[in-house]
Amino acid sequence: MELRSDMQASLIKHAAEDGDVTCAARVSTLGGEARYETSDDGAGLINYLMRDRHGSPFEHTSFTFYVEAPIFVAREFMRHRAGWSYNEESGRYKELQPVFYVPDDHRKLVQVGKPGRYEFEDGTELQRTALSRDLYSAYSWASEHYRSLLSRGIAREVARIVLPVGLYTSFYATCNARSLMHFLSLRTKNSSAKVPSFPQREIEMVAESMEEQFKKLMPVTYAAFNTHGRIAP
Amino acid sequence: MELRSDMQASLIKHAAEDGDVTCAARVSTLGGEARYETSDDGAGLINYLMRDRHGSPFEHTSFTFYVEAPIFVAREFMRHRAGWSYNEESGRYKELQPVFYVPDDHRKLVQVGKPGRYEFEDGTELQRTALSRDLYSAYSWASEHYRSLLSRGIAREVARIVLPVGLYTSFYATCNARSLMHFLSLRTKNSSAKVPSFPQREIEMVAESMEEQFKKLMPVTYAAFNTHGRIAP
Amino acid sequence: MELRSDMQASLIKHAAEDGDVTCAARVSTLGGEARYETSDDGAGLINYLMRDRHGSPFEHTSFTFYVEAPIFVAREFMRHRAGWSYNEESGRYKELQPVFYVPDDHRKLVQVGKPGRYEFEDGTELQRTALSRDLYSAYSWASEHYRSLLSRGIAREVARIVLPVGLYTSFYATCNARSLMHFLSLRTKNSSAKVPSFPQREIEMVAESMEEQFKKLMPVTYAAFNTHGRIAP
């Protein structure tokens, strides 16, 4: 049994730069005269598109991430449908490895407030210890039962039903800059956001990692996204 | 703790009949002269549309199902993105009830063959007994740990990570006849199918229930779907 | 030859009320205890969903419109992809009727400003007269040539290429409340809008007609849409 506290979102490949946005946008006003010159960052144009919610020029871009995260995070992630493609590790086709999520010491454990507006507080040392112990125990039992069922010849797709949503899974996720910004707007907290979001911390960790990579590849688009309140165009 | 073996897919509301398909299709050839008369079933036209993969006329229909199924089924279900809308019970906003899935006596437990082509065999009495015992034990421990964490004041969204994918969840799923047929083509086995599918039995149970309701509401479309090999147009 | 200045968007059928939104949303917090009671309008809940951009609960609704509008309007309309289904009159399968669009006296004819920010002014009587005359002439010639090509045995799909984008077409368009609000946010001007839009007047006429019907069927959702700046959740 392995315990992890991290979330991984590795950028596997991409075809995405700020120039893709400006090229696509300029076809509106220039038609055949618009040359596909992606070196032009066109900050003014990108800001205008973001502000006035012209979303389609941001779609001519592509990012493929390889994500490692617990099932409960993957469940939230894959609720994003438009502009997203997924392929995930299968509990029917392979024996799942006993790798489980435990919150690290920075994870706040106690919620106060009401649905959609919860604030989180640290929790006491006692709570943290109890959590570690209970998670360890629950994960151990689940792995034990999973292995036991497999060893008895029960099909993988049946045996896996004892495994908890804290089990790590892995998947490829492909998106474009527009669908990525939509994801970031809902799955991060950020002081630039016009509308507050209340993501679960674990999916926010995935989102933050993706955001770092987005920022590097499309700095002008990223800046405009923040300037205009982090609402996807 | 409650154990269930059933899957529920209740049709909550719908706006779907065969006439919707023929009306939408006839606008192609009749334009403004096409009257929206849904009493006309137009079997010939529907067969032609299905055979030649004219899919769009099947989209002007709407079905809303309320589904109760374990998390591992919901996970597969929500991989269907195009033409599907979802709202699901939240482990962040409510305390989840300890209701778990156990296969009934008809569920075959042993897989033979290779990925994508597995066949299933019954399993021995011994295997079945071991499964029941292990599931019961795993579910008990998981519920116990979940309750324990909650009672210690740990946030619901954290405590729930010990819960297994055999836990029941519930959600609304809205689709149209085209996206429903796509779902059925991949999530049922059926001798009329031109291309074989190998769904996990539990999601097939959900699909079969939805298929019954589809058949009643759109009998002509349903017949054409089978006649033409159960590939969504 | 017939000349028209109106746009039609007739609501053919629908399965859409405010209660659909609240029912779908409550499954998050109530799960199986949420009863599908569409009589409950839940204004507070709907306002909360709209404000915080929880879009999915608005998707469990369905509207089918029959639209009559010129081709240049249909072209803009069908750029809306997510949550929209279309079936349109075909210039390949039927002889198109010579019905053309002419702006009425309220249509402002002169644009000042720059792309994305044009303002329109009335135009002089002279301009209006010239427009009428030129349109009439252009449409007459186009119809004449279309008929001439058909009478010579040229295929409809070839002959129609002489027809102008001012020709009326007709189509069914099915959407849900979320995709409809997205459409309205971009295709109407409205003083409640947080972000200004600059739709062409003709598609705005279609949108206004759809908005009237949306307002009647889902008054609480509609009010919340306006309250929160007419940005689709």
Place this chain on the structure above:
Amino acid sequence: MELRSDMQASLIKHAAEDGDVTCAARVSTLGGEARYETSDDGAGLINYLMRDRHGSPFEHTSFTFYVEAPIFVAREFMRHRAGWSYNEESGRYKELQPVFYVPDDHRKLVQVGKPGRYEFEDGTELQRTALSRDLYSAYSWASEHYRSLLSRGIAREVARIVLPVGLYTSFYATCNARSLMHFLSLRTKNSSAKVPSFPQREIEMVAESMEEQFKKLMPVTYAAFNTHGRIAP
């Protein structure tokens, strides 16, 4: 006034090779052990995925085309919604250039048969001459009226309504291998196709050009597409 008979679909950029498909697919059976090695073409795996309609692994790819084609072709093209993104030249924001489509000598002009099953025959020399003359005349008049309206100060978005659907437009179209195969299956005739299609010749010309480029970039996927009847997985 310029007359053209060609269709252009230039591949502007891409992130698409056969290895993308196999990498995405292998995550199912290998999870974290699957290395993203796109040099592996995995013909057997790709054939299996195509045959059994496992479509999602084909989505982790991206193609951006710059298309020049008449409006009537763009209209059909943009009916493809899922997995497609568009940005098009705007008749509101720029003065449209008088470039029009005339069929070349290979274009068959006379249709026999019934809707959805039309066959085309060459047409006589007389028909061809009449077509050229009528098109030329219609296009001249339309350009004339467009220019006349613009010179009178009428807004571009109003003046353009006299322009015929034979006018060339240009747009960027971004898709993935799955949505591209769906497009090809409906917009080409091909003897390998399990289900016959009856596309208008002009959009087929665009599709053929895209197909050539797809074939070069993803030869294994392309071969499997043909082997399995040209139905998108």
